[in-house]
Amino acid sequence: MTIYFYSTRGTYGCFSNFSPHGFELDGIYWATSEHYFQAQKFAGTPHCEQIRQVKTPKDAAKMGRDRKRPLRSDWEQVKEEIMRKAVLKKFQTHADIQEVLLSTGEEEIVENSPIDYYWGCGADGSGKNRLGVILMEVRQIIRNNLEKTSTSQQ
Numbered sequence: 001m002t003i004y005f006y007s008t009r010g011t012y013g014c015f016s017n018f019s020p021h022g023f024e025l026d027g028i029y030w031a032t033s034e035h036y037f038q039a040q041k042f043a044g045t046p047h048c049e050q051i052r053q054v055k056t057p058k059d060a061a062k063m064g065r066d067r068k069r070p071l072r073s074d075w076e077q078v079k080e081e082i083m084r085k086a087v088l089k090k091f092q093t094h095a096d097i098q099e100v101l102l103s104t105g106e107e108e109i110v111e112n113s114p115i116d117y118y119w120g121c122g123a124d125g126s127g128k129n130r131l132g133v134i135l136m137e138v139r140q141i142i143r144n145n146l147e148k149t150s151t152s153q154q
Contacts (some may be wrong), residue, residue, distance in 0.1 A: 003104055004112040006120070014097035015109065015135055017086075018057040023093040025086065032057040033086040038064025040082045041071050080130060083119075087131075088138045101139050109135045 005012035008019045017034040030036040034057035039048045047069045051060050063069070072078075091098045109132040113120025117127035 002108045002110055004110050006112045012100065012104075012109075014094075014100055015111070015131075017131070018061075019090075019097070021090050021094050021097055023086075023089045025089045028052065030086075032060070033083075033090045035060040036086040037079075037083055040078075041075055042069055043072060045070070080134070083131065084134050084137065087134050088141060091138055091142060098142060101135065102143065104139065108132070109139075 003012055005015040007013060008016045013019055014021060017037060018032060020032060022029060022031045023033075023036075024030070025036060030039075030052060035052055035054070038060045039051040041064050042048045042051070047063070051063045054060050054063060091101055110129050111120035111131040113127070114123040116122065119127075119129075119131040121127040121129045121132070
């Protein structure tokens with residue numbers, strides 16, 4: 001079975017970067033993983049803090065995609081690592097959604113975005129689904145960490 005998610009509603013809504021699960025990363029609080037991800041496009045500039053402070057993840061996404069702001073030169077090289085870092089921190093911070101992620105077992109996780117062919121599967125399913133892949137990687141990292149913890153406590 002494949003697990004599809006897109007909006008913040010439903011059982012797997014917490015997989016969305018728009019889900020209201022804040023965390024602290026780099027010594028700063030972020031309201032959503034979308035806020036963190038979009039802000040990192042402008043790390044070291046005032047745009048980063050402006051994005052961090054906007055009310056909704058939708059606003060953060062809009063600001064992050066606005067090309068009037070100067071995108072960092074290494075963005076294409078670092079964007080997946082930044083996404084992985086944010087998603088991992090989000091699921092490490094919130095036990096309830098960590099449980100949801102672990103409950104998916106070995107199932108494939110797909111961001112069923114009709115418009116995103118990079119992070120999602122796109123309208124026709126031919127997209128790269130990089131967010132789904134990162135969620136599956138994070139699931140494995142958390143599982144490995146839990147196994148190490150339980151082994152060291154025995």
